[in-house]
Amino acid sequence: MDTFLAALFSGTSRGAIYALVALGLVIVWRGAGVVNFAQMGQAMFSTYIASTLISNGYSYWLGFVVAIIVGAAMGSLLDILVLRPLSNKKKTEFLSSESIRAAIPVIASLGILGALQALAGIIWAAEERGFPAPYPQEGFTIANNVMPFTSFDVFVIGIVLTTLLMTSLFFQKTGVGLAMRATALNQEVAKLSGIRTNFTRTLSWAFSGAASSLAGLLITPTSNLSPNTLDLVLIIGFTAAVVGGLDSPVGAVIGGFLVGMVISFVSFYGSPEDVFLSILAVLLLVLIIRPRGILGAKDARRV
Amino acid sequence: MLEVKNLVTSFGSVIALDGVSFMAAESKITTVIGANGAGKSTLLRTISGLETPSSGSISWLGKSLLGMRPENIVRAGIAHVPEGHSVISELTVEENISMGSLFRRRKFKGDVLAAQTEMFELFPRLKERRNQLAGTLSGGERQMLAISRALVSRPKLLLLDEPSLGLAPLVVEQIIDTINILCRTTGLTVLLVEQNANTALGVADHGVLLALGKVVADRPASELKADATLRAAYLGY
Numbered sequence: 232m233d234t235f236l237a238a239l240f241s242g243t244s245r246g247a248i249y250a251l252v253a254l255g256l257v258i259v260w261r262g263a264g265v266v267n268f269a270q271m272g273q274a275m276f277s278t279y280i281a282s283t284l285i286s287n288g289y290s291y292w293l294g295f296v297v298a299i300i301v302g303a304a305m306g307s308l309l310d311i312l313v314l315r316p317l318s319n320k321k322k323t324e325f326l327s328s329e330s331i332r333a334a335i336p337v338i339a340s341l342g343i344l345g346a347l348q349a350l351a352g353i354i355w356a357a358e359e360r361g362f363p364a365p366y367p368q369e370g371f372t373i374a375n376n377v378m379p380f381t382s383f384d385v386f387v388i389g390i391v392l393t394t395l396l397m398t399s400l401f402f403q404k405t406g407v408g409l410a411m412r413a414t415a416l417n418q419e420v421a422k423l424s425g426i427r428t429n430f431t432r433t434l435s436w437a438f439s440g441a442a443s444s445l446a447g448l449l450i451t452p453t454s455n456l457s458p459n460t461l462d463l464v465l466i467i468g469f470t471a472a473v474v475g476g477l478d479s480p481v482g483a484v485i486g487g488f489l490v491g492m493v494i495s496f497v498s499f500y501g502s503p504e505d506v507f508l509s510i511l512a513v514l515l516l517v518l519i520i521r522p523r524g525i526l527g528a529k530d531a532r533r534v
Numbered sequence: 535m536l537e538v539k540n541l542v543t544s545f546g547s548v549i550a551l552d553g554v555s556f557m558a559a560e561s562k563i564t565t566v567i568g569a570n571g572a573g574k575s576t577l578l579r580t581i582s583g584l585e586t587p588s589s590g591s592i593s594w595l596g597k598s599l600l601g602m603r604p605e606n607i608v609r610a611g612i613a614h615v616p617e618g619h620s621v622i623s624e625l626t627v628e629e630n631i632s633m634g635s636l637f638r639r640r641k642f643k644g645d646v647l648a649a650q651t652e653m654f655e656l657f658p659r660l661k662e663r664r665n666q667l668a669g670t671l672s673g674g675e676r677q678m679l680a681i682s683r684a685l686v687s688r689p690k691l692l693l694l695d696e697p698s699l700g701l702a703p704l705v706v707e708q709i710i711d712t713i714n715i716l717c718r719t720t721g722l723t724v725l726l727v728e729q730n731a732n733t734a735l736g737v738a739d740h741g742v743l744l745a746l747g748k749v750v751a752d753r754p755a756s757e758l759k760a761d762a763t764l765r766a767a768y769l770g771y
Contacts, residue, residue: 406632406636406639409625409629409632409633409636410633410636412625412629413622413625413629413633416622416624416625417620417622419584419616419620420616420620420621420622420633420683421633422584422603422604422605422608423582423584423604423608423613423614423616423620423684424608424633424634424636424637424683424687425605425608425609425634425636425637425638425687426605426633426636426637427605428605
């Protein structure tokens with residue numbers, strides 16, 4: 232029973248972070264048609280900036296806020312400087328095949344990831360360093376047992392759930408949210424409705440950059456920080472996004488928690504070495520049984 | 535006045551519009567008819583900025599539209615309802631309508647709501663289904679929704695691409711009637727592209743006949759309708 236509770240708690244807190252990463256991926260995928268592999272590279276970079284601020288004596292919260300702002304700014308800049316020019320039809324006209332053209336942004340995002348990791352290595356050295364948590368990371372004690380559930384985990388779950396709720400309200404209730412959804416679903420109709428689709432696309436990148444920076448800040452206290460530490464988080468987050476259905480934000484959140492639970496239960500009941508295999512198994516299972524993911528692209532049916 | 539001069543639009547080596555010139559008078563319905571592949575849709579898409587012409591000019595009320603993005607052309611008062619009942623299936627009816635007036639929210643807050651209410655009066659079916667996903671609507675309802683989405687932007691010029699496509703005759707009649715009333719009562723200028731020449735010429739003031747990217751006739755609609763030779767040669771009936 233104790234192991235079960237422990238796995239449940241740890242799965243919830245991990246799952247919350249993966250949900251955030253998956254949400255970031257889904258928003259850029261829907262908004263710009265790109266799987267952004269550089270996402271956790273951006274998060275790593277902004278977490279380093281927070282780390283530098285904090286180790287220079289500034290408060291944790293200043294570092295926290297700056298990292299999220301930097302994440303959003305980096306996302307927007309990547310779109311404006313790299314992705315937008317690459318999606319220009321005229322400039323890529325010489326490539327005859329549609330599938331090659333579709334691969335351009337993906338390759339660019341991998342390039343950006345490599346560049347960010349190299350740059351971080353040059354600026355901050357490639358060795359691991361710790362990153363602070365704003366709340367104690369000692370487990371709560373229930374009936375004389377120390378649970379693997381800490382005040383920091385409560386903070387993580389709280390802030391992620393708040394973020395998810397606010398995101399959902401933003402997309403459902405505001406005009407800008409509607410414009411972003413419209414752009415994601417049908418760019419041509421969005422343009423013909425007077426929506427500035429370049430702007431809403433950049434906004435998706437900014438949003439996703441901020442969300443992944445938050446994920447970076449929340450995961451590095453337990454995983455440490457180095458130019459490559461967040462690679463695994465990206466892979467797990469990507470799995471979560473695919474499991475949920477790459478184009479569904481709600482699916483991404485469900486996928487995130489599901490994958491978090493699987494990882495947690497496998498590492499508590501099995502061995503940590505099986506974790507990677509189990510993620511792969513979940514991915515395969517979903518792709519075989521329900522290739523579009525849990526909530527992926529459900530066509531509206533006529534009644 | 536919409537003025538199109540020597541417009542050329544091509545896709546790679548295929549020339550879709552080959553020097554098209556015509557004028558559409560304000561507060562009138564001008565129809566562009568022609569067979570499949572005559573370049574009718576391309577003409578509308580070029581006017582609304584979705585396609586870039588390789589030469590020629592387009593001006594509306596004396597202002598050139600060349601080089602403007604589609605979203606700015608809408609803001610200049612030209613709304614385009616593309617072929618195929620283009621609505622966003624995954625959004626609700628209400629969201630599809632309000633999408634068209636998002637850019638007017640700041641300056642004309644009160645009018646945005648008024649425009650939406652007008653659409654629900656114009657098409658009561660949409661009001662009943664306001665919270666349904668657009669994908670669940672029938673073809674005719676979707677076309678009404680696409681037109682509403684365009685009208686809430688308060689256009690002065692409405693570009694309509696094949697509104698009759700795939701719809702039952704009764705529904706077509708209802709939609710064409712609505713457009714006709716709007717034009718006559720509010721002074722809306724309409725450029726109507728149709729393959730169904732009879733319907734289009736029946737309601738239009740002026741007709742332009744396109745064939746293989748060229749204008750072959752540009753006359754009052756009643757004259758075009760009466761010309762049996764042209765009909766036989768270009769429309770096949």
